[in-house]
Amino acid sequence: xxxxxxxxxxxxxxxxxxxxxxxxxxxxxxxxxxxxxxxxxxxxxxxxxxxxxxxxxxxxxxxxxxxxxxxxxxxxxxxxxxxxxxxxxxxxxxxxxxxxxxxxxxxxxxxxxxxxxxxxxxxxxxxxxxxxxxxxxxxxxxxxxxxxxxxxxxxxxxxxxxxxxxxxxxxxxxxxxxxxxxxxxxxxxxxxxxxxxxxxxxxxxxxxxxxxxxxxxxxxxxxxxxxxxxxxxxxxxxxxxxxxxxxxxxxxxxxxxxxxxxxxxxxxxxxxxxxxxxxxxxxxxxxxxxxxxxxxxxxxxxxxxxxxxxxxxxxxxxxxxxxxxxxxxxxxxxxxxxxxxxxxxxxxxxxxxxxxxxxxxxxxxxxxxxxxxxxxxxxxxxxxxxxxxxxxxxxxxxxxxxxxxxxxxxxxxxxxxxxxxxxxxxxxxxxxxxxxxxxxxxxxxxxxxxxxxxxxxxxxxxxxxxxxxxxxxxxxxxxxxxxx
Amino acid sequence: xxxxxxxxxxxxxxxxxxxxxxxxxxxxxxxxxxxxxxxxxxxxxxxxxxxxxxxxxxxxxxxxxxxxxxxxxxxxxxxxxxxxxxxxxxxxxxxxxxxxxxxxxxxxxxxxxxxxxxxxxxxxxxxxxxxxxxxxxxxxxx
Numbered sequence: 001x002x003x004x005x006x007x008x009x010x011x012x013x014x015x016x017x018x019x020x021x022x023x024x025x026x027x028x029x030x031x032x033x034x035x036x037x038x039x040x041x042x043x044x045x046x047x048x049x050x051x052x053x054x055x056x057x058x059x060x061x062x063x064x065x066x067x068x069x070x071x072x073x074x075x076x077x078x079x080x081x082x083x084x085x086x087x088x089x090x091x092x093x094x095x096x097x098x099x100x101x102x103x104x105x106x107x108x109x110x111x112x113x114x115x116x117x118x119x120x121x122x123x124x125x126x127x128x129x130x131x132x133x134x135x136x137x138x139x140x141x142x143x144x145x146x147x148x149x150x151x152x153x154x155x156x157x158x159x160x161x162x163x164x165x166x167x168x169x170x171x172x173x174x175x176x177x178x179x180x181x182x183x184x185x186x187x188x189x190x191x192x193x194x195x196x197x198x199x200x201x202x203x204x205x206x207x208x209x210x211x212x213x214x215x216x217x218x219x220x221x222x223x224x225x226x227x228x229x230x231x232x233x234x235x236x237x238x239x240x241x242x243x244x245x246x247x248x249x250x251x252x253x254x255x256x257x258x259x260x261x262x263x264x265x266x267x268x269x270x271x272x273x274x275x276x277x278x279x280x281x282x283x284x285x286x287x288x289x290x291x292x293x294x295x296x297x298x299x300x301x302x303x304x305x306x307x308x309x310x311x312x313x314x315x316x317x318x319x320x321x322x323x324x325x326x327x328x329x330x331x332x333x334x335x336x337x338x339x340x341x342x343x344x345x346x347x348x349x350x351x352x353x354x355x356x357x358x359x360x361x362x363x364x365x366x367x368x369x370x371x372x373x374x375x376x377x378x379x380x381x382x383x384x385x386x387x388x389x390x391x392x393x394x395x396x397x398x399x400x401x402x403x404x405x406x407x408x409x410x411x412x413x414x415x416x417x418x419x420x421x422x423x424x425x426x427x428x429x430x431x432x433x434x435x436x437x438x439x440x441x442x443x444x445x446x447x448x449x450x451x452x453x454x455x456x457x458x459x460x461x462x463x464x465x466x467x468x469x470x471x472x473x474x475x476x477x478x479x480x481x482x483x484x
Numbered sequence: 485x486x487x488x489x490x491x492x493x494x495x496x497x498x499x500x501x502x503x504x505x506x507x508x509x510x511x512x513x514x515x516x517x518x519x520x521x522x523x524x525x526x527x528x529x530x531x532x533x534x535x536x537x538x539x540x541x542x543x544x545x546x547x548x549x550x551x552x553x554x555x556x557x558x559x560x561x562x563x564x565x566x567x568x569x570x571x572x573x574x575x576x577x578x579x580x581x582x583x584x585x586x587x588x589x590x591x592x593x594x595x596x597x598x599x600x601x602x603x604x605x606x607x608x609x610x611x612x613x614x615x616x617x618x619x620x621x622x623x624x625x626x
Contacts, residue, residue, distance in 0.1 A: 345539045346601050347608070 056108040099233025218302035221317025242307035250296035486526040495552040519562035525589040561587040569607035579621030
């Protein structure tokens with residue numbers, strides 16, 4: 001874990017080195033280059049010098065920005081009368097810098113917290129799992145110092161009382177040993193540094209928030225000045241922010257921590273700064289994504305209003321916020337109660353009967369066939385045959401009896417199939433001798449099955465008008481005349 | 485719960501109620517208010533009234549209050565249901581032998597709705613006698 005941390009820190013060192021070189025010439029950093037090299041080479045668990053890893057506080061950039069912020073804070077009254085601030089105003093640039101700085105301060109605090117934790121582990125190992133917040137941890141460490149007995153120390157005001165109790169109990173059974181004087185001093189120094197950084201960050205954020213009301217009043221009215229400042233910082237200006245569609249505004253500030261191999265289940269999709277605003281966080285979890293989208297939309301509108309300086313008094317911003325609140329409330333309303341409906345009058349709506357080819361084909365499957373019709377009827381005076389003989393079983397009726405008019409009862413073709421068969425015959429005989437090489441002389445007819453047909457004979461039939469077409473299956477009306 | 489349904493206190497009201505309905509079946513319950521059978525039937529009638537209100541209307545008559553129909557319709561049971569459509573008495577073949585009325589408490593709502601619907605369908609077609617969907621000939625399980 002130490003080697004990984006060291007490699008990350010090495011990356012950070014590179015970054016801050018670049019910035020320092022760009023901004024000014026005078027090097028204010030009190031680095032110990034030898035210790036640094038040793039650290040990189042040896043990669044030991046306990047790095048002794050805090051300054052080798054926590055550089056921000058000593059950097060020039062930090063000092064510059066803090067100075068400007070202090071100046072601006074003291075000049076607060078002068079600005080307020082001027083109304084909104086123009087974008088190329090140095091004040092505006094300062095705000096963008098402040099945003100970047102606050103992010104860096106956060107990183108720095110984390111680094112220092114790690115340092116303190118590593119050192120203090122020898123004394124009180126359980127504390128790091130009980131108190132997670134870095135600033136609380138630093139305060140606690142400063143208060144406890146090198147004491148073994150926690151009952152003499154007053155921890156009121158630092159932590160909630162439940163946590164104090166747990167800490168006291170754990171301290172009485174801790175496996176830690178006293179720290180050396182040197183180590184203790186280093187730890188206390190680191191704590192002081194962390195607390196100072198926290199103060200600085202608070203200052204910076206206060207400043208940005210106070211100025212937010214002049215730069216983007218409507219946006220601040222909708223989401224709050226902190227988030228508004230963050231959004232502007234990430235977008236890189238009010239102009240850029242106003243050009244973004246609402247879906248992009250929703251994503252601003254999303255952390256892409258998808259290191260390969262780590263789980264993506266906990267990563268919330270499409271959630272940026274807006275997801276962590278008060279409005280969205282106070283809605284029930286199932287509605288949060290909807291609320292986020294809604295807020296993003298209203299936010300974009302507010303930003304555009306601010307960009308065009310349409311409304312200085314932030315009235316539109318307040319209206320939008322009210323809109324959002326009302327909509328979220330409406331979503332949480334229970335559905336209207338179900339009214340018991342009375343039954344409809346019987347037979348008032350006649351059943352919708354359908355027709356068409358599909359239905360007819362379906363009905364064909366259950367239609368009464370000729371075979372069944374014959375079986376249902378009986379001849380007078382002639383006994384019918386039955387399936388089991390002697391009058392037992394199913395009766396066959398006129399089926400299979402002599403003189404019934406049919407030699408063989410076939411399945412029978414449906415009416416629709418007849419139409420298709422007719423078309424088929426027309427095609428065959430309409431070729432008038434000029435048949436292609438692929439045509440066969442076998443014709444499939446309904447009654448006889450397959451038969452070998454002579455296409456010439458049929459072609460001749462159609463050609464001569466003297467032949468009678470009265471009984472022809474393919475013939476049509478030849479002469480229609482009016483008969484009075 | 486019978487206070488939720490309309491009571492008729494006079495023979496004249498009963499006549500008017502039967503004559504006035506043009507589109508719906510008139511269901512008259514003749515019975516003694518305090519009887520348990522009657523109360524059970526009333527429970528069912530109350531629950532069913534809203535559902536069938538589009539094709540049937542229910543009236544309650546206390547037999548001890550209105551005596552005029554007792555001999556005419558032979559109302560000697562604690563609870564009797566009779567059906568009328570357009571001023572005509574509709575008979576139902578229940579299998580019990582008595583087609584004029586239902587003289588027990590029908591406990592099931594769905595059953596009762598089925599009977600009323602059958603009466604309505606048949607009466608609308610002009611039939612004077614309809615066949616009940618359920619057969620009650622073995623009701624006493626003998």
